[in-house]
Amino acid sequence: MQIKINDMLRDYIEPLTEAEHSALERSLLAEGCRDALVLWDDVLVDGHNRYAICQKHGIPFKVTQNTSFKSMEDVMLWMIDNHLGRRSVSDFQRGVLALRKKDILAQRAEEDNARIQAEDASIAPPEPEAEAAPAPKVRTSREDIARAARLSSNTISQIEKIQKTATPELVEAVRAGTISINAAATVASLPDADQVAAVAGGKKFLQQAAREIREQRAASRPPKAPKAVPEGEGEAEGGHSGAPWDGPSEVEQLRLEVAQLKDKNAALRAENAELRERIATLVDAS
Structure with a gap:
């Protein structure tokens, strides 16, 4: 043969x-x-x-x-399941395979539903008391995919982000084990040129870039709103029973948060520019 x-x-x-x-x-x-x-x-x-x-x-x-x-889809699903069962497959590879399986099953479910609807439209409607058999449930949720890949749902989400926004250089770094899935998903939020430069800087620089991005994100989160004081607990120590002060109005609070976010946004832009300069410096020196 x-x-x-x-x-x-x-x-x-x-x-x-x-x-x-x-x-x-x-x-x-x-x-x-x-x-x-x-x-x-x-x-x-x-x-x-x-x-x-x-x-x-x-x-x-x-x-x-x-x-x-x-069909060819049957072949691909068999190949995916076959490789998911092998110990030598990395977490990133298992996640990629599991997401491919999800896409195939989701596409099949759409085609099956369209076919059933077309068939139903071509025949006489059933009697009112007759109930249509429920379509088989296709397990394509993130939890199902994570379970098939023996990964957490969060890791599957990170792999999805890497597939969508990471440059080929960053993806290759994940495959080679130079950077973790978690860190790669963080670095994938950078512009393409910065991702490529970060990969060129090596493992330590990739880790540093991911750490600085997380710190910038943490700094950009708006502060938590203060807890409301129950009525009667805001009285002055002298025993005054006047109406407690409710603090700034909702509009004033929103204006304050907007002003704080603008300040943090400006700071993040400056830090991002500094990070790019450091990337360029490290790449030139390597």
Whole structure:
């Protein structure tokens, strides 16, 4: 059988690092290819690295057919579940895979609902007492995805942010373990040029950039409103029973908060400009 390589399936899962590929090659040369390659008809689904190494060195291998696949989405879901079960997959990779699974299931649910509505519109309406069978629930909430990836919901949110706003350089730093998911999600809030410069500064500078961004955010939070004083507890010590002072009005309080936020915004802009200058200095010196 002539095995076919689908480029999309080959690149769907995170590629091996050079060290991982070298370790796999040594293992295959020493022990042979013990696990069968998985095919969908004549398309290779699982074992792209093993197949390439076996072809290179003439190592015999076995194949097995998975007859449960009905579509390319079935293949992708199987690949995702297969890799989520492996210990060697990093937290970031598991999160990315789980989010891909979420997208596929959500798209399927939309297509199924549209198909059901179209079918219902083409037939006579059911009797009033007849109840339609509820559609099966597709588990695509953040909690479900986090559970499948064995991660927290907060970590899934951070990975989503990295996917949406991080530059390729920052994403690669997360994959390589140079920066944590938490810190990368924070640095991803910077403009692209600043993200690239931060990555170029190395691990310590990435950590420093994330720390300074968190400090800026903490400083920009508006102060908590003072607790209301219960009636009768605001009397003066001398026993005066006059009406207690209620403090500034709501409008005055809002004006005060706006003024404070403007001051903090100006301070943050200055700190951001200083941070950029420090990034540029460190990059030039490296």
